[in-house]
Amino acid sequence: MANDNRQGQGRGRGRGRSNEPRDEFSQATIDLARVTRVMAGGKRMRFRACIVIGDRAGRIGLGLAKGADVALAMQKAGNDARKHVIKFPITPEGTIPHQLRVKWGSAQILLKPAPVGTGIIAGSVLRQIFELSGVRDVVGKILGTGNKINNAKALFYALGQLKPVRLAKTKPVEIKQVEVETSPVIKNE
Numbered sequence: 001m002a003n004d005n006r007q008g009q010g011r012g013r014g015r016g017r018s019n020e021p022r023d024e025f026s027q028a029t030i031d032l033a034r035v036t037r038v039m040a041g042g043k044r045m046r047f048r049a050c051i052v053i054g055d056r057a058g059r060i061g062l063g064l065a066k067g068a069d070v071a072l073a074m075q076k077a078g079n080d081a082r083k084h085v086i087k088f089p090i091t092p093e094g095t096i097p098h099q100l101r102v103k104w105g106s107a108q109i110l111l112k113p114a115p116v117g118t119g120i121i122a123g124s125v126l127r128q129i130f131e132l133s134g135v136r137d138v139v140g141k142i143l144g145t146g147n148k149i150n151n152a153k154a155l156f157y158a159l160g161q162l163k164p165v166r167l168a169k170t171k172p173v174e175i176k177q178v179e180v181e182t183s184p185v186i187k188n189e
Helices: 070-083 124-133 148-161
Strands: 026-039 042-054 059-067 085-087 100-104 107-113 138-142
Touching: 026 070, 026 124, 026 148, 042 070, 042 124, 042 148, 059 070, 059 124, 059 148, 070 085, 085 148, 100 148, 107 148, 124 138, 124 148
Parallel strands: none
Antiparallel strands: 026 042, 042 059, 059 085, 100 107, 107 138
């Protein structure tokens, strides 16, 4: 056989690529739209994809890109998301550290930490992003527009504003033994 040096990689182009490094991010498609531009000769159609990636441990990225076909747009958006990864704090209980209300353009969102076992109570885009980020218990409310991309950008801005919980560092207190001299009690009669 002429191709014996392939060491069991199989046939075809690209299936079974076990030697390539595995991506640590999961991804979800937030929005996929057909967009048109009017040119001199007519309309030019392209596709716009909005992709969110996350490692389920507090790192997420958002990518927005256009391409001639859906696959190209999604690939470009995924690459854009990998370039724009942010890290935000998650408490040991799996929620966000504090309440936050953010406005981004016409999008307004409200985020609240939730007790353990509550789950993700949020709609639309917020739920998808929180699932990919690793937050287990949170309450989120979209107050402004229903535009998915603006709501996703508002959430990313909000997560970037989160401050980590600082645990109080207590200094060990030295207890000194104090001897108090007592004077005899004199009673006046």
